Amino acid sequence: MTDVLSGNPAALPCPAAAYHRARQKGVHFSAAMNAYVVSSHEAVLRIVLDAETFSSCNALGAPAPGPEEEMSNYLPYLLTSSEPEHAHRRSIVNRAFTPRRIAGHEPAIEAICQRLVNSLRHKSDVDFIKDIAVPLPISVIGHVLGLPEEDLPDLLRWSQALVEATVGVDDFDPQRIVPPGRRLAARITDRFIGARRGVLPLIHQSGIPPADAARFVIDLLVAGNFTTTAYLSSAMHILARSPELADHLRDHPADMAGFVEETLRLENPLQGMYRRATRDCEIDGFSIPEGARVLVLFGSANQDPAQWPDPAAFDPQRTDAANHLTFGHGTHTCLGSALVRLQSRLLLQTLLANTVRIRPADQEITYLPNPIFRCPAALHLGITWATQQPAVPG
Template structure:
């Protein structure tokens, strides 16, 4: 399916607001879109069907990169969980999951809060900031460094490499750039992983991973995936939440007066502005989805961003409603086998960041018109590249 309107909507303007395109596609059901060379899956029920059927809809092409040929010597480069299928994925996830239990994460909250407070206090006195550059991108990488137990001196380089990985995955996927960024990550992480393996106790996630029985290559790939997902997507979630509040001062004041409402607001923000807008799957056999025949070998772009605004998923999906009966019933963290392993940590970081911001800054608002905000183009991520915000301290 292709037409000029679809082409225009899928271009740069869609980087700011892809939702009209999603609405059009939801009306059509599962449809092949030539511009993305894939069947677009935009209805919540169809998305759920794909995510549940891991035998029919395979994940190795989840990121949209060309396959890594075995003779390239790079087959153990890249992410560890997101591009694997059961039973291998099940085994890998079981080995890694113990690093992300609530018991493992909870002790880090005071350090996370102290880090966020120091960062926001560092902005005190400034009337206008780029919230992405000055705050959001600095938070998650500092937290990941804390919970992993990697040297703080490495965080700047980790952030640079995370952005490099992201750039290789969006718009025009670049396998060579992805492999090079992963290899640089591996070299940076090697000393910390080696040091963690020699420690008997498990006080950091890195030590837990080192004790899980993973070999050095797989442990590196898993930590790489954590660093990327925990850095870029969490920063995007925080930035999007702040944008929504900057556009609605009354809502911000409501949350300031009643912090207990932050948790449902965060779920609404995740639903409305999913940091991961979509991932790819490949059909392993001839099948059917939502009444549309899908041939074996076809690619499907599973659009979480579209499904989260489906009226079949929740009432009045384009609105923020802090009283939804099932606030967690969204697709921002995926579902089923590939549900985001670090969702508890991501929620903790985002909630704490908003608490600190609302407690410290009396009021904030956008410093530009919403349509001027700069989003990275593409239908797989919702990545704000800058967020100019005016701050009112007293």
């Protein structure tokens, strides 16, 4: 299992074999991750549903080097906090991310997707990550939050630096986080006070002080930015390698929802997260001491044959694909799951509707050298555009 958990580049493109060995081995301690590894669907689900025994504090692992006290102000709070604080803070923003409210953003998100695709029609070679997968999520979350477009470039640069801090880039400079974080927090506070649409007014109505709005924005930026970029890149790689599937989805766009769920199952950007045992306990008969770190492998749980027949096979017609744990479960279910699904479906539908053929420019792709965050390092595409250019919605 250490081949994947150590970030071995040769193992990262296809971790299924390593996950199979981990499930056969059962719960075990990994020195590489300094954590007890849990990999079966049943055990992972049991852990994420028991927030009292398995705390989410420091859920992404060890903090990056730097001034920890101030750095902690910028780590994703909803993701890494425990009860009762988590429940209180999450309740404030929950109603902004209900499926019904997110569905109301569909026309605006569809227009964002169409404008983005239209801006690339002069290119036959597209850097998918740089040109599409990076700018789309920040534009969408900026719209949902109610932030003006002029704020987005700075927010994007800063949130990418925060992701690098979270992932643990070797040469990471904490000065890329703290000073810009102070400036952005002040700007967000100003936006919060004058906001009339989006999520920020909902936070204001809750009575939370304006300065705390930055914490919510940080949560939503990190959760909705890098993970969506990573997922879209993996999903697009599958489509580019499967021209018959792409043609089918062009002709049958209603099937895109099933494609999205199956790719979320197999290509979840967050392959695992940490929990900390709050007491001595057992998982599948294996003793876990109080204070120990537990790594729950969502990527392995999503390929467990006890949950899905032929789990390694890619089947966009799979009727139970949505039972995956890509967005977690229980109190820490991803707040933005409906938004990820919506913008992913709309972007892929829009891109296919505007193209005749999409093909990978590279035979092989490499992945970021991190066993937890799954994302292609680059994805270059050759695109043949359709002659007819669809109108921009709205």
